[in-house]
Amino acid sequence: MRLIQFETAQGQRHVGVIEGDVIQVVRATENTRELALSAIRQGHSLADEVHARGCEPSPDSYRRTLQEGRVLPPLDHQDPAHCLISGTGLTHLGSASTRDKMHQQNAADQSAMTDSARIFQWGIEGGRPPAGTAGVQPEWFYKGDGSIVVRPGSAFQTPAFAEDAGEEPELTGLYVVGDDGKPYRVGFALGNEFSDHVMERRNYLYLAHSKLRNCSYGPELRVGDLPGHLTGMSRILRGEDVLWEKEFLSGEDNMCHSLENLEYHHFKYAQFLRPGDVHVHFFGTATLSVADNIQTRPGDRFEISMAEFGEPLINGLQAAAPELKAGKVNTL
Structure with missing residues (x-):
């Protein structure tokens, strides 16, 4: 599994799972740090935490998000x-x-x-x-x-x-x-x-x-x-x-x-x-x-x-x- 942090064109932060050129947006998750701390508290892996929250595809492609400079460091x-x-x-x-x-x-x-x-x-x-x-x-x-x-x-x-x-x-x-x-x-x-x-x-x-x-x-x-x-x-x-x-x-x-x-x-x-x-x-x-x-x-x-x-x-x-x-x- 590969994760990114990114911003929408409106400046909202999200965490996404990369599947080719598709960003699967992790639901109700603004940053990787919060995702990781939740996984620690629940006693399971980061991947399990992602699966528990679920994902939905972003309307923007990964390549476009990169080209527009909206990809953040993956943990901050x-x-x-x-x-x-x-x-x-x-x-x-x-x-x-x-x-x-x-x-x-x-x-x-x-x-x-x-x-x-x-x-x-x-x-x-x-x-x-x-x-x-x-x-x-x-x-x-x-x-x-x-x-x-x-x-x-x-x-x-x-x-x-x-x-x-x-x-x-x-x-x-x-x-x-x-x-x-x-x-x-x-x-x-x-x-x-x-x-x-x-x-x-x-x-x-x-x-x-x-x-x-x-x-x-x-x-x-x-x-x-x-x-x-x-x-x-x-x-x-x-x-x-x-x-x-x-x-x-x-x-x-x-x-x-x-x-x-x-x-x-x-x-x-x-x-x-x-x-x-x-x-x-x-x-x-x-x-x-x-x-x-x-x-x-x-x-x-x-x-x-x-x-x-x-x-x-x-x-x-x-x-x-x-x-x-x-x-x-x-x-x-």
């Missing part, structure tokens, strides 16, 4: 401060190669390894523990709250101080914290984590700065488990031309951490277990255009696709409005 919170965007890096086999070809380091010589290479090696050795046990913790980063999320089809804003505006094609896990204070995975979606890789590569301690950018995920939320091996395509279009494209791999078969281990090391922190909150967690990638010396510019479009997630995630790129100038913080 009405208060953006209660939606936490986070992620983990160095999680995919080969991902260290995008950080200055770290895979060429001699893994046996710990003294010759950078901190990033060392964490990647720890993941290979201990990131897939037996079920129900904790493995080594991954690199983790905070990206922002729900206010940074760009809906599918809309443009990322790149600030004037940015040194790069690069895509990151990733799987995202979408979660709701139940009334019982426990996290529940609602499903998965395609994501573009969008970061400043030039800034990050100046020094790994700049990673935190490089992640404070927009992001997007969707348009569809896939309910249920994922195949172990997933193949997608990441593209950058400039006008009608393909500037760059490359296949990317994901799924647990292509990762050095299990999804269970990544989820544990996020939700082990009590501050992430506030009932009703939404969490969007990016699981990482090993494929970046910046590794091929691609420089994006306003007007470019990013397209991330994977057959298992239906329609591609497409976002444009534009310059942001002027930001705070140095020395302009006011004193009270």
